[in-house]
Amino acid sequence: MFAQTKIRRIQTQYIAVLALQGATSGTGAETWGLWKVDQGPIGVWLRFYQALPKAGNIAPLGWRFDIDDWWLDENGLIMKAP
Secondary structure, rough: OOOOOOOOOOOOOOOOOOOOOOOOOOOOHHEEEOOOOOOOOEEEEHHHHHHHHHHOEEOOOOEEEEOOOOEEEOEEEEEEEE
């Protein structure tokens, strides 16, 4: 007899992976980032990078920009680290 599969809905999560373009496999999942909310809406366009220190390293939507720990998404948005 087959066991019944139970599916449990969870909130959407966003994973960031550092990999070479075109990679389809690899190792190092422990270095991936996991965001529990979409960082896109609070991201800062890369063209405003130099304005962040002038604003006290506070992004327009209130998160603290850490010069040593941030991510750049494929659209050119600076995002806080997961």
